[in-house]
Amino acid sequence: AEREVVVGVYQNAPKITADADGQPSGILGDLLGEIARSQQWQLKPVQCDWAYCLQLLQAGEIDLLPDVAYTEQRALQLDFHETPALYSWSQLYTAPGVSLNSIEQLAGKTVLVLQDSVQQHYLQRWSTESGIAVQLSTVRSMPEAFALLSAGQAEVVAANHYFGQAQRNKYNLTQSNVIFQPSRLFYATKKGYNQDLLTVIETRLAQWQSNASSPYYQVLQRWGTNTPQRQVPQYVWLILAMLSSLLLLALAGAWWLKRQVSDKTRHLQVSEDRLNTILNSVDAHIYIKDIKGRYQYVNRKVAQLFGCEPAEAVGRRDDAFFDAASSANIQQNDQKVLQLGERLVEEEYNTSLDGEQSHTFLSVKLPLRDNRGHIYALCGISTDITELKQHQQEIHQLAFYDVLTGLPNRRMVLERLKHAVEFKQRQTDSAQGALLFIDLDHFKDLNDSLGHAMGDQLLQQVAQRLQTHLRKVDTLARLGGDEFVVLLTDLHPDIELSSQKASLIGEKIVQLLAEPFELQERPYTISASVGVAMFSDGCNSDELLQRADLAMYDAKDRGRNGVRFFNQQMQADVSSRADIVNGLRLALAQQQFVLHFQPQLQRDAGVVGAEVLIRWQHPTEGMIAPAHFIPVAESSGQIQAIGRWVLQQSCHQLAEWARWPETANWYLAVNISARQLHSSGFVAEVSKVLQDSGARPQCLVLEITESQLLQDIDSVIAKMQQLTALGVRFSLDDFGTGYSSLSYLKRLPLRQLKIDRSFVRDILTDPNDKAIIKTILALGQSLELAVIAEGVETDDQYQKLLQLGCQQFQGYYFGKPESLDVFMKNCK
Numbered sequence: 001a002e003r004e005v006v007v008g009v010y011q012n013a014p015k016i017t018a019d020a021d022g023q024p025s026g027i028l029g030d031l032l033g034e035i036a037r038s039q040q041w042q043l044k045p046v047q048c049d050w051a052y053c054l055q056l057l058q059a060g061e062i063d064l065l066p067d068v069a070y071t072e073q074r075a076l077q078l079d080f081h082e083t084p085a086l087y088s089w090s091q092l093y094t095a096p097g098v099s100l101n102s103i104e105q106l107a108g109k110t111v112l113v114l115q116d117s118v119q120q121h122y123l124q125r126w127s128t129e130s131g132i133a134v135q136l137s138t139v140r141s142m143p144e145a146f147a148l149l150s151a152g153q154a155e156v157v158a159a160n161h162y163f164g165q166a167q168r169n170k171y172n173l174t175q176s177n178v179i180f181q182p183s184r185l186f187y188a189t190k191k192g193y194n195q196d197l198l199t200v201i202e203t204r205l206a207q208w209q210s211n212a213s214s215p216y217y218q219v220l221q222r223w224g225t226n227t228p229q230r231q232v233p234q235y236v237w238l239i240l241a242m243l244s245s246l247l248l249l250a251l252a253g254a255w256w257l258k259r260q261v262s263d264k265t266r267h268l269q270v271s272e273d274r275l276n277t278i279l280n281s282v283d284a285h286i287y288i289k290d291i292k293g294r295y296q297y298v299n300r301k302v303a304q305l306f307g308c309e310p311a312e313a314v315g316r317r318d319d320a321f322f323d324a325a326s327s328a329n330i331q332q333n334d335q336k337v338l339q340l341g342e343r344l345v346e347e348e349y350n351t352s353l354d355g356e357q358s359h360t361f362l363s364v365k366l367p368l369r370d371n372r373g374h375i376y377a378l379c380g381i382s383t384d385i386t387e388l389k390q391h392q393q394e395i396h397q398l399a400f401y402d403v404l405t406g407l408p409n410r411r412m413v414l415e416r417l418k419h420a421v422e423f424k425q426r427q428t429d430s431a432q433g434a435l436l437f438i439d440l441d442h443f444k445d446l447n448d449s450l451g452h453a454m455g456d457q458l459l460q461q462v463a464q465r466l467q468t469h470l471r472k473v474d475t476l477a478r479l480g481g482d483e484f485v486v487l488l489t490d491l492h493p494d495i496e497l498s499s500q501k502a503s504l505i506g507e508k509i510v511q512l513l514a515e516p517f518e519l520q521e522r523p524y525t526i527s528a529s530v531g532v533a534m535f536s537d538g539c540n541s542d543e544l545l546q547r548a549d550l551a552m553y554d555a556k557d558r559g560r561n562g563v564r565f566f567n568q569q570m571q572a573d574v575s576s577r578a579d580i581v582n583g584l585r586l587a588l589a590q591q592q593f594v595l596h597f598q599p600q601l602q603r604d605a606g607v608v609g610a611e612v613l614i615r616w617q618h619p620t621e622g623m624i625a626p627a628h629f630i631p632v633a634e635s636s637g638q639i640q641a642i643g644r645w646v647l648q649q650s651c652h653q654l655a656e657w658a659r660w661p662e663t664a665n666w667y668l669a670v671n672i673s674a675r676q677l678h679s680s681g682f683v684a685e686v687s688k689v690l691q692d693s694g695a696r697p698q699c700l701v702l703e704i705t706e707s708q709l710l711q712d713i714d715s716v717i718a719k720m721q722q723l724t725a726l727g728v729r730f731s732l733d734d735f736g737t738g739y740s741s742l743s744y745l746k747r748l749p750l751r752q753l754k755i756d757r758s759f760v761r762d763i764l765t766d767p768n769d770k771a772i773i774k775t776i777l778a779l780g781q782s783l784e785l786a787v788i789a790e791g792v793e794t795d796d797q798y799q800k801l802l803q804l805g806c807q808q809f810q811g812y813y814f815g816k817p818e819s820l821d822v823f824m825k826n827c828k
């Protein structure tokens, strides 16, 4: 496409003028025309006088202005090429009758100068420095100046000698001997603009001036000037002649300098080779690009990347090597460096032209400036950080994602939760958030039965199913094991509405996970418990997670396969539980436990034994009933040590009673917890306690509950059989309240069934309870088991039980659990 070049044209023949069509003419105009033809530029002339032309150039309204003498002051605002287009000087011309032999004779004279011209600036400075007052009168064009001079309006004109020569003849003026300010004339552009024009002009001038038959000399000839130095006045030649005598000296100096230059050149070559060796052996991509983005230098590493020789890359742009998006991005970065003139450090992701290779580079780019401070190129050093990025990505993946499911892991979701909670605390009216804690029910059973590989498969399927049904904005994460969480952050700001939504999502999750999965090509059904905690004031992310966890446990406690919201009671329960766990640690060591004894009676025989019931004599809370701490001791595992202590104390008491005839046959019923019963060392422990205490095994009754028999029944039966073989007896507590299965009842080596006190309580009023008691009594008879009724509080209850055939009793009616002393006293 043609390049349109807006050129300022003013009247200053023979250097610059406009032809009949308004096109630039004169030496510099024609020369520009020649260059424009060779470059396919379309010149668009703007007619202006010199001062206005200069203003238009500085304002950027014209691209190029010919015939501009280089001064340092102008170089602040304009750009010039290097090779002068013409050499010139200034001269003073006088009106007829005015004689001027030296510059000092300007004192008191009116001198016409072109506004903003080099002559004006020179004479102003000279006047100031010499202290000789000169009246400078500015004009906007040189023809105007000469017209005024010839009209007698001024005495002297200061003009460029090219123009002055022509005007002198026209107006019959005198050319003075005063010449000053040799100058070099250029085409100029606004600073920082149209550098491409200057580059072309420079190239052409340099080429043409070294060739005598070039358009340059043809133009000079056309305008009556063979060389830029022609038409020098006679005395200049004289001066030159004088100077020529110095030429010999200069030649000698030049010869010496040439030797210096050739030495330096040799050294430079050595340095350049050394530099190239270094640049080609470093592991970085090093390159220089000109302001048009063309590579001027590439080291071997860049050439390898481009798949060519270094020299082949020179002159080509990035779009020759990279795809469109990459080269556009590179160009954008390059432009920042070239326009702002600042160092830039950026990561660049570049894809090769064929799209097959992509690399990430850390690129450092800096502008290169010439000695006048103009940016002419940029230098880039790019390090390939592709592998580093991949490693970073892998590390990030490992650090923030779960390997099995690919979901965000605990760390990531906790970070997101933290940000979400903090954001909500800052923006209280923003969207509400909720955390859903999901735990698969009985997942351990799957692992135990089908193995861990199947367990992993199920977890992957769970993750996938939840992921597909949740919205993109929700974060699903795996905390570990079979625990997942869902973070909801864009719920309705209204707490009621957002809670409803969270509840719906929780229910949906429960339903989704209740649908069968496929494991080993068979359907596998599982359920999940979900706990929900809503974002609330002052609750941080850790607390929120804890709340959702508690709510999930509550869902489990309430039968699993459901959703529960956190409430404050859950928190209170947890705190109190923590207090109990801590207190129990000390209680044993500090002997804070005491045993109470509640009598058990045989019809017609009176007291035949007692149930041993533990109490916690707390130093500050007073006497604490077992219902408060036994369940906690069970879940924390502390029950094993406590149970052992109760067993030891009970056996010592039995051994003590054995010494006296009236108590020698009394037995003690000791409550055994599930953990104790299921522990592998239980049989050995009981045997050892019996042995150590010397108690008779026949006087020890171990009370177990139906619920303890649900799990691992065969192993429990084996233990009971071993202890029965020693003489120990077993009583089945709370009978009738659990899932009594007659089939296993037959297999258990039991001696006694204990009717739960809930049936005894309403025996007089509820016919169902009475029927149940009758059934239990009949069952005991047929299985040859003793039956004891507990919770007997009144004589009426006692009479009723007697009437139904019950033989053994326990309850407040006969005596409450009391300390040993009180118990013994009551029994007398």
Ligand SMILES: Nc1nc2c(ncn2[C@@H]2O[C@H](COP(=O)(O)O[C@H]3[C@@H](O)[C@H](n4cnc5c(=O)[nH]c(N)nc54)O[C@@H]3COP(=O)(O)O)[C@@H](O)[C@H]2O)c(=O)[nH]1
Pocket: 598, 611, 612, 613, 614, 625, 626, 627, 630, 643, 646, 671, 672, 673, 733, 734, 757, 790, 791, 792, 793, 810, 811, 812, 813, 817
């Ligand atoms: N593993 C262990 N568990 C123990 C031990 N000591 C007690 N416990 C368990 O605590 C439960 C509660 O015991 P406690 O508060 O002592 O209550 C017992 C009696 O006080 C109460 N009882 C007895 N007669 C009556 C009555 O007429 N009315 C009435 N309202 N309550 C009465 O029943 C509890 C005894 O029940 P049980 O054990 O089922 O016979 C207790 O149930 C034990 O499980 C221990 O050392 N280890």
